[in-house]
Amino acid sequence: MQEPVESPEKTPSVTFDGSPFRLHQPFLPAGDQPAAIDKLLEGLADGLSFQTLLGVTGSGKTYTMANVIARSGRPALVLAPNKTLAAQLYAEFREFFPDNAVEYFVS
Numbered sequence: 001m002q003e004p005v006e007s008p009e010k011t012p013s014v015t016f017d018g019s020p021f022r023l024h025q026p027f028l029p030a031g032d033q034p035a036a037i038d039k040l041l042e043g044l045a046d047g048l049s050f051q052t053l054l055g056v057t058g059s060g061k062t063y064t065m066a067n068v069i070a071r072s073g074r075p076a077l078v079l080a081p082n083k084t085l086a087a088q089l090y091a092e093f094r095e096f097f098p099d100n101a102v103e104y105f106v107s
């Protein structure tokens with residue numbers, strides 16, 4: 001797993017080498033999250049077009065994906081099945097990436 005570089009302001013934000021994203025990281029990945037992050041990054045590096053992250057409600061899937069986005073340095077399109085979840089995801093990603101563009105569109 002790529003090691004984060006702490007921000008000099010002593011905030012819980014980290015950046016990763018080669019990534020334009022600054023991840024607000026109020027806590028470190030725990031439990032199954034580090035292995036999931038590594039596996040998803042490995043899949044990206046291998047060129048996999050489709051990967052699935054499974055987890056129960058509250059298991060940290062959004063936080064895991066925020067780490068994958070920050071570590072990969074690649075922009076992401078996140079889709080939600082309804083407006084309520086879209087608004088929740090938008091708010092969470094804005095907290096994880098306060099210095100980066102996070103957009104929200106509902107049709």
